[in-house]
Amino acid sequence: MHRRLTVAAAFLMLAACNAPEQQSEAAVNDGALAAGANTADVVANAASTPEPVADRRIPSAFLGRWGLVPADCTSTMGDNKGLMTVTPDRLTFYESRAAIARLEALSPTELRASLAFTGEGQEWTQETPLILEENGRVLVRVAEGERLRYTRCDA
Incomplete structure (x- = not known):
């Protein structure tokens, strides 16, 4: 029984490592700004208003x-x-x-x-x-x- 729990826990940890990371739009924009993009570029790439x-x-x-x-x-x-x-x-x-x-x-x-x-x-x-x-x-x-x-x- 202990061995089954250990194997199950290992699979869950492996799945968590391979799961794609989801970020909010704000987090993506903050990351873009931190990477050197200017505010105007980030705003231009966001959904535009007519x-x-x-x-x-x-x-x-x-x-x-x-x-x-x-x-x-x-x-x-x-x-x-x-x-x-x-x-x-x-x-x-x-x-x-x-x-x-x-x-x-x-x-x-x-x-x-x-x-x-x-x-x-x-x-x-x-x-x-x-x-x-x-x-x-x-x-x-x-x-x-x-x-x-x-x-x-x-x-």
Whole structure:
């Protein structure tokens, strides 16, 4: 019986040595500061809070003409139904326009917009993430659960 207890205790001690150590976020941040990281770096790596964008103006990196397919950028016949034009205060589509009701920056390449749409005699609002990818060549817009990938049109 004594031998069984000794073996069981040895297994428990071995398991405790191999168990991953869990640390709170505060302990991790304190450790990062002790290791020489500055406070700004630690804060930047923590979960970020969306920042309202001044004057609800879309940053210049997002501006321009964007097409769902290459022909959206080159059509001269008015059939470019996948073209989206982004200006500082609105998004314009084939049959609708969206004014910026609220705009938050999640990062330099990601915005969260509340858009007030008008088009074809209707009005509606939509929460829309806008995400720049591939060094600003692709703009992803999520609409009604669908990820729409737009490619920047040549100037």
